[in-house]
Amino acid sequence: MKTIETVLKCGDCLEILQEYPDNFFDLIITSPPYADCREKTYGGIDPDVYVEWFLPRSxxxxxxxxxxGTFILNIKERVVNGERHTxxxxLIxxxxxxxxxxxxxxxWHKKNCHPGKWPNRFRDAWERCLQFNKSKKFKMFQEAVMVPMGDWAKTRLKNLGQNDIIRFNSRVGSGFGKNISNWLGRDKAYxxxxxxxxxETSNKNHSATFPRALPEWFIKLFTEEGDWVLDPFVGCGTTSEAAFGLNRNSVGxxxxxxYIEMAQDKVKPKDAVFF
Ligand SMILES: C[S@@+](CC[C@H](N)C(=O)[O-])C[C@H]1O[C@@H](n2cnc3c(N)ncnc32)[C@H](O)[C@@H]1O
Incomplete structure (x- = not known):
């Protein structure tokens, strides 16, 4: 059995990544510092120079x-002077x-987003996870993230009309049809x-963690066991923990x-081999 490596490094990802060869990682998944949001903790980047700051790193x-490989960027624009900054x-x-x-x-729909009231908008309950690739032929394992068919099997699939049984060409002329009856008898869907x-609210020490289920989902979708995952802004190590749990090597x-110390505590030394 091959040992899984969990590498955690402290520094600016711009410098640390120079140590790595071309074409090394299978997946990059990260939530970068948001524009100007967290001056009191790890500092923010002025929204007006965000792109300029990001590009040498990307x-x-x-x-x-x-x-x-695939690059997943979890990000959300903030409100500046009453409107969404662009x-x-x-950056896209x-x-x-x-x-x-x-x-x-x-x-990413935040199911438990806390309630609030703003004079001119509602509570923000979602963030983007942008997917970027270097080529159109990227690795993807759709079967790894299938979900239970659930109630849909009992309701929609019980009442199939004529259009559902024959191959039904898209009304918008996309050329893609659907034959819903194909899903009869199956217990999983995409x-x-x-x-x-x-x-997750359990982490009191880092103000901007994402839930472990988020990197887990993308790691399952875009990598295989033994692949290399990078989180260049790893915070307290959520991605490292997810990658380790799924037998993927990782660099955070x-x-x-x-934060690097917290990440090391998360992926317990008794389990992990740190490099
Ligand atoms: C949104 S947080 C990431 C949180 C992480 N997803 C988690 O679950 O803990 C962004 C992180 O980027 C780090 N950071 C900011 N600038 C950085 C840089 N130039 N290189 C590496 N990390 C940086 C911050 O210290 C912060 O922990």
């Missing part, structure tokens, strides 16, 4: 990701110019691109030493 992501949209365009393909956008996951980088 250049390293592009270099170190395998051509068959840095995420500008800039990443495309840098050579990335913007393949897909997943939505998920949608909306992930309904609760935020964070600029704050205390």
């Amino acid at each position: 250049e390293q992501f592009l270099r170190t990701l395998k051509p068959s 840095y995420v949209l500008e 365009l800039a990443l495309k110019k840098q050579g990335w393909l913007w393949t897909e956008e997943f939505i 998920p949608s691109n909306v992930l309904h996951l609760a935020t 980088i964070d600029i704050i030493p205390e």
Whole structure:
């Protein structure tokens, strides 16, 4: 049995990634520092220079990701002066110019988003998980994230109309048809691109963790056991923990030493081999 490596490094990912060869990682999944949001903890980046700050780092992501690999960027634009800032949209365009393909956008719906009242908007209950690739031929294991068919099997599939039984060509002329009767008798279906996951409140020491189920889902979808996962802004190690639990090697980088210590505690030394 091959040993799983969990590498945790302290520093700016821009510098640390120079140590890694081209085409090394199978998946990069990360939630970067948000624009200006957390001045009191790990500092923020001014929304107006966010793209400029991000691009040299994503250049390293592009270099170190395998051509068959995927980059998942969990991000959300903040409100500045009463309107949504456009840095995420500008970043998408800039990443495309840098050579990335913007393949897909997943939505993380925060199921347990806390209630609140704002004068001109409702509570924000979702974040983007943008999928970028280097090539159209990337590794993907859709069967690994199938979901139970659930009530749909009992309701919709019980009352099939004529259109459901014959192959039914898309009304929008996309050329893709669906034959819903194909799903009869199956107990699993493919998920949608909306992930309904609760935020985790157990981590009192880091203010912006994502739930472990988030990196887990993408690791299952885009990698196999023994593959290499990178989180260049690893915080307190949620991605490292998820990768280790799924028998994937990982590299986690964070600029704050205390977060790297927390990450090391999470992936317990008795289980992990640190490099
Ligand atoms: C949104 S948090 C990530 C939280 C992480 N997903 C988790 O679950 O703990 C962003 C992290 O990026 C780190 N960071 C900021 N600038 C960095 C840089 N240049 N290189 C590496 N890490 C950086 C911050 O210290 C912070 O922990």
